[in-house]
Amino acid sequence: MPRRDSLQGSLDLLVLKILSRRPRLHGYAIMTAIQQMSEDVLRVEEGSLYPALHRMEEAGWIRAAWITKDTGRRARVYDLTASGRKQLATEESRWQAVTSAVNQVLRMA
């Protein structure tokens, strides 16, 4: 049963973009944000998001910190680094280029 992923490599882009506008979000909030903003079309699984966050932290694009919320619950919040902002710009223009190229082929074919 062939399963197709919903995000197709754009997960990093989405996470970086969201963090650029809404700093100090934690993983779960990023997950629900993507889901809500896309009106449930894009659904990020935990098994995709958390490894992606770790990968991006490893790459130096985001920085993590533990906080304790008012409720007493612990959460790991993320912020963009300078390198992350640069990466966001790169991925955003890349996204633009690729999607418009695909659309052009679809129109021309």
Added chain:
Amino acid sequence: MPRRDSLQGSLDLLVLKILSRRPRLHGYAIMTAIQQMSEDVLRVEEGSLYPALHRMEEAGWIRAAWITKDTGRRARVYDLTASGRKQLATEESRWQAVTSAVNQVLRMA
């Protein structure tokens, strides 16, 4: 050195679309068609395309046949099946849904 693939899961869609408008193309021609139509933005490697063609043939979306061209050179040409046409429609609307959802998140974030 982080390498990013150019097509991100849309390779099947592109191949199906091209074959729907230009029947009996061979792999190499599909390759160059994508490259030219996208003005060199999308570049399909042989190591991606041929396995993809075999996969799609296996799935029953395309049908293959050997021909001998006027030049005497052999080539394996492909055609869409009914199932392939259905799959094309599915992937086309999926592509629309996903890209507009991503764009919406990018705008809203």
Added chain:
DNA sequence: ACGGACGTGTAGAGAACCGATACGTCTCGC
């Protein structure tokens, strides 16, 4: 004679995703 386009194909390796699962807390309704 040789390089580059034409043409098909595989092997190996790396990256990414998903589903399931584990662990734990807090809140609300019953």
Added chain:
DNA sequence: GCGAGACGTATCGGTTCTCTACACGTCCGT
């Protein structure tokens, strides 16, 4: 008081996809 469901982080195992690099061979122009 107790269970359900939201909140919250995390890993494992399997699958799938892609790229790089190669192997094999032909045809054409210089």
